Amino acid sequence: MPNIAHTQPHVYRVRVAVPVHIFDCFDYRLSPEQYQQAQVGARVAISFGRQNLVGVIVEKLAPDHPIDPRFKLKAISELLDQEAILPAEVLTLLTWSANYYQFPIGEVIQTALPALLRQGKPYNLLARVWKVLDLEAEAKLKRSEKQRDAYKILKLHPQGTLEHILNLSGIDNATLKALSNKGIIQCELETQDFSPEPVQMAQMPLSANPDQTHAIKSILKAQQRYQAFLLDGLTGSGKTEVYLQVMQQVLKQGKQVLVLVPEIGLTPQTISRFQSRFHCHIALLHSGLNDNKRLQAWQAAQTGKASIVLGTRSAIYTAMPNLGLIILDEEHDLSFKQQEGFRYHARDVALYRAAQRKCPVILGSATPSIDSYHLVEQGKLTCLELNQRAGTALLPKMHVIDLTVTQKQHGISQQLILEIKHRLEKKEQVLIFLNRRGYAPVLLCEQCGWQASCSNCDANMTLHYQPYQHLHCHHCGTIKSLPEHCPACQQESLKPIGMGTAKVEEHLQSLFPQYPVIRVDRDSTSRVGSWQKIQDTIHKNETAILLGTQMLAKGHHFPYVTLVAILDIDAGLLSVDFRAPERTAQLIVQVAGRSGRGEKKGDVYLQTYRPEHPLLQTLLHEDYRHFAKQTLHDRKVSQMPPYRSTILIRCESKDQAHNQQFLCKMATLLREQSQMSIDIWGPIPAPMERKAGRYQAHMVLLSSQRAQMHFYVRTWWQQLLQLKPNDCKVNIDVDPQELN
Structure with a gap:
């Protein structure tokens, strides 16, 4: 040869x-x-x-x-x-x-x-600097409080202020543009200075309680080396204060801190806490930034100029030359797992990066994931518990309302209506949680039983009334106009069934017309700045009803909320996904944790048709940690994750039979190559078999030997991609968090 x-x-x-x-x-x-x-x-x-x-x-x-x-x-x-x-x-x-x-x-x-x-654009961009032109313009700005406030800040800096600094101070670009159009300020482009800035304390730390003090000292002992900590703190127990006091010592040494939060909505709250404590450069990295701002923030992190980098999932890959601490807040949150394309989990990447960098990493949560508790069990995480709420705040009391025996009005029990009324009359705030946006989840014909289902998915279409009447599939995005007659029997007997946040908002306004109802979901916060306006309103301590979806459950501090109600928890109790109990328990505890965080005692009401469900009883009479301990035992007995590693193969095409045939062929090949060392479940149809006009099939690989499974799958997966029929799409999900 x-x-x-x-x-x-x-x-x-x-x-x-x-x-x-x-x-x-x-x-x-x-x-x-x-x-x-x-x-x-x-x-x-x-x-x-x-x-x-x-x-x-x-x-x-x-x-x-x-x-x-x-x-x-x-x-x-x-x-x-x-x-x-x-x-x-x-x-x-x-x-x-x-x-x-x-x-x-x-x-x-x-x-x-x-x-x-x-895109190949040059690395060095010029920074946008705003300067005042008219030093006597304040009288011209009587009609706009935002423009007047921005002008006052700019006047304090006659040499000009970087645009991103103004944005961090709450001045948006629309306000700057409005002042520019009036000839009061102007924007100039200057070469950006990436020299690191000194860190100064803006405010003294709060007094730490014994649990917080123990956590802070334990983490600070691990400086200069890798150690991973699980900060397991009850809702409102002061996890952020632990972060801040540890950060203070790390920043003093001239090192950088990377803080990850699950969603953009948490960044304004978190950054305000950081700014009130530290005078230093803080870089924000999330999908809500335009391309120029994202590059400038990335450069500030990469050059060492930014002492603190605050971002969502993908910020874990940001270059930081002096990285000394990684913090992952709300570590249990599903948002840290990328659900399409490159399906990484930021939590697990953070652990690897901290070990690589030889620095401590903190995973914080009031409801840690079962995976993290397993790492504690293995000795790979050090658990630090915070067992009391910060200050004088007490844990809320939990109540279960049995919907099978109580009277209801618009889906809200009479008992809950009376409790809401009582709190509003005392000038307090109420939070109503419903994990379903839109007006109603089903449009039904009362004559023949027809339902408005999506023609592309195995799912019903949700009825929306804003910004106009339409049907919307939340799975594939299909939008249809509302039919005037039933397509099946031609009768005018179409009725919305079930409740979405928009419908509940309508009912609450009719029940409590003298009080504002503030709806917080993806529809109401889609406009730039809308979520910040809602937060500002909530923090003014005005009597109100807050109504929302999971956006309200994630780490927000609402000091004036004294009653939290979860209208429908049963969907999570009935799911076939083995992780559903974990997700449901986390959701209940996190939403409940928004209550009673201030000086007044809080209460939580759960509406359910299954009040005797074991999960509810555990949370009612024990706590989340007890639930997690029992769940770990059950998973170990059944040899489910995290006791076995899992890889999910998804296959989709226009023909389910093609999916099944192809995956069966590939399963046989993997069994031969791995000498039967990997358990293979399936192929089976996905829980939602048809989505966006294509059929979905799943195959699950399980093994107690993670490294061995990855070794065999690496070669097999590349073979699979080469043998895949052209009409099939396949993807691989290592350590999947959802089976849909």
């Missing part, structure tokens, strides 16, 4: 991770001058097939490295960076993530780069 690989001196090459769904990296040719300049972690413009793409150099090959003469090497089109923008540490983290989650490294690297850098 001829030797096709031989040494070719003076061939200068780099290995490039290309943003395509192919697991290999690709070699590209450079000139000797380019080779000297090229840096691992820098971007290059390349031609790939018929596409012009932006890749990242992951390796510089020696000039005498063997080359296969069968392949003609392409030359890179351009070196885009003179220096690496992704340091070796982050590239190692991304490579580990690509291997663990079985995803192409070229696409994984895209997760770590802002959109403008992915």
